[in-house]
Amino acid sequence: MNAKDQGLAQRIEEVQHYYGATLNDKEDLATNVCTVDEPPSEAIKAILKKIHPEVQMRFYGCGAPFPPLLDGTTVLDLGCGGGRDCFILSNLVGEHGHVIGVDATAEQIEFAQRHIEYHREAFGYDRSNVQFLQGRIEALEQLNLAPESIDVIVSNCVINLSMAKSDVLKGMASLLKQGGEIYFSDIFADRRLAQELRDDQQIVGECIGDALYYEDFIRLARAAGFLDVRVVSSSLKAINNPEIEARLGGAKLYSMTLRLFKLALEDGCEDYGQAAVYQGNLPGAPDRFVLDQGHVFDAGRVVPICRNSADMLSGSRYRGLFEVIGEGRRHYGVFACGAEQVSSPGMAGASMAAQVPSNCGC
Numbered sequence: 494m495n496a497k498d499q500g501l502a503q504r505i506e507e508v509q510h511y512y513g514a515t516l517n518d519k520e521d522l523a524t525n526v527c528t529v530d531e532p533p534s535e536a537i538k539a540i541l542k543k544i545h546p547e548v549q550m551r552f553y554g555c556g557a558p559f560p561p562l563l564d565g566t567t568v569l570d571l572g573c574g575g576g577r578d579c580f581i582l583s584n585l586v587g588e589h590g591h592v593i594g595v596d597a598t599a600e601q602i603e604f605a606q607r608h609i610e611y612h613r614e615a616f617g618y619d620r621s622n623v624q625f626l627q628g629r630i631e632a633l634e635q636l637n638l639a640p641e642s643i644d645v646i647v648s649n650c651v652i653n654l655s656m657a658k659s660d661v662l663k664g665m666a667s668l669l670k671q672g673g674e675i676y677f678s679d680i681f682a683d684r685r686l687a688q689e690l691r692d693d694q695q696i697v698g699e700c701i702g703d704a705l706y707y708e709d710f711i712r713l714a715r716a717a718g719f720l721d722v723r724v725v726s727s728s729l730k731a732i733n734n735p736e737i738e739a740r741l742g743g744a745k746l747y748s749m750t751l752r753l754f755k756l757a758l759e760d761g762c763e764d765y766g767q768a769a770v771y772q773g774n775l776p777g778a779p780d781r782f783v784l785d786q787g788h789v790f791d792a793g794r795v796v797p798i799c800r801n802s803a804d805m806l807s808g809s810r811y812r813g814l815f816e817v818i819g820e821g822r823r824h825y826g827v828f829a830c831g832a833e834q835v836s837s838p839g840m841a842g843a844s845m846a847a848q849v850p851s852n853c854g855c
C-alpha cells in the first residue's frame with residue numbers, strides 16, 4: 494500500500510470509530526458543527542413527524558439537502574449515517590422512486606437497515622423504496638450501481654471527512670444521469686486549515702479538521718467536470734466549544750448547500766441573449782423558484798439569464814418549470830450578472846460565497 498492509500502485507510506478507520514463507537518447520538522457531539530441551525534421547511538416538518546425518534550437522534554447533518562421535484566427519481570445519499578435523510582427522501586421520491594444510502598460505518602448501516610420497515614409502514618408503502626449499502630464514497634464504482642443511473646446525489650456533512658474529495662466528485666460524475674444534479678450540504682472553511690487540525694481525529698470527526706476550503710472545492714469540482722457551482726445557502730457556523738475554536742486560529746466555518754449539474758457548462762457567465770420565465774408550477778412554490786442565492790425567479794417575470802443558467806433550467810429535471818426564451822445561438826459578450834439578480838430578503842446574509850464569488854458570481 495502506498496502512503497496515500499495508507500492515509501486514506503487510516504482516515505476511514507478513524508471515521509468509522511468516531512461514528513460507530515464514540516458517538517451514540519447527537520448529544521455526544523463535542524461541537525455544534527454537525528447540527529442544523531435553520532428550521533426545516535413546512536413540508537419537511539410534516540415528514541419529520543413520521544421519522545423514528547431514534548433515527549432523529551442519530552442525525553449529524555449540517556443542512557437540508559432536499560431539492561425540489563423529486564417524485565419518481567432515484568436519489569443517492571453519500572454518507573447516509575443512521576438514515577434520517579434517506580427516510581425523508583423516501584417520502585419525497587414517492588413509492589415509485591428509489592433511495593440508496595451509502596456509508597462506510599457498519600454500525601450506521603445496520604442501524605439504518607433496522608428502521609426500514611418502520612418507515613415503510615409510516616409512509617404507507619407496499620414495498621420499501623430505500624436500501625442501505627456499506628461502502629466508501631471515494632470508491633463508488635465498487636457499489637455495482639449502473640453508470641449514469643442516478644437522478645440526484647445528496648449528502649449531508651460528509652464530504653468534508655474525505656481525504657480524497659476529488660475521487661468522490663469523479664465517482665458522482667460517473668453515476669449521475671446527464672442533466673442530473675448534485676445537491677449537498679457541507680462544512681466549508683474560509684481558508685486552508687493547519688495540518689495539525691487535519692490530523693486530529695476528534696476535530697476531523699466533528700466535521701472541522703478537513704473542512705473544504707471553498708475555493709479549493711471549486712477547483713476540484715471544475716477538474717471533475719462541474720464548471721459552474723451554485724450556492725443555494727450559506728451561513729456562518731457557531732462552534733460552541735471554546736477550546737476547539739481557539740485552535741482554529743481565526744478560520745471561519747460555513748454550512749453551505751451547493752448544487753452542481755452534470756451538463757456541458759462553461760466556467761463563466763456568457764450572454765447569449767436568453768431569458769427565463771418561471772411558470773409557477775412547482776408544487777408548494779407558486780410565487781418563486783430559487784435556483785441559487787443569486788438566481789431567484791418570481792413567477793411570470795421575464796428574467797435575463799446567462800447561458801449556463803439557461804442550460805440548467807432547460808437541461809435538467811426543472812425543464813418543465815420554465816419557459817426559456819432565446820435559442821442561444823448568438824453571443825453578446827460577458828453576461829452582466831446584475832441583470833438577472835433579484836434581491837431577496839434573507840438570502841444575502843453573512844455568506845462566504847457572497848464575499849468570494851466564484852463561477853457565476855451573480
Ligand SMILES: C[S@@+](CC[C@H](N)C(=O)[O-])C[C@H]1O[C@@H](n2cnc3c(N)ncnc32)[C@H](O)[C@@H]1O
Pocket residue numbers: 505508509512527551552553554555571572573574575576577578595596597598601628629630631648649650651654655700
Ligand atoms: C457527520 S455524519 C453525517 C451522517 C448523515 N449524513 C446525517 O446527516 O446524519 C458523517 C457520516 O459519514 C460517514 N462517512 C465518513 N467518511 C466516509 C467515507 N469516506 N465513505 C463513506 N461514509 C463516510 C460516517 O460514517 C458518518 O456516518
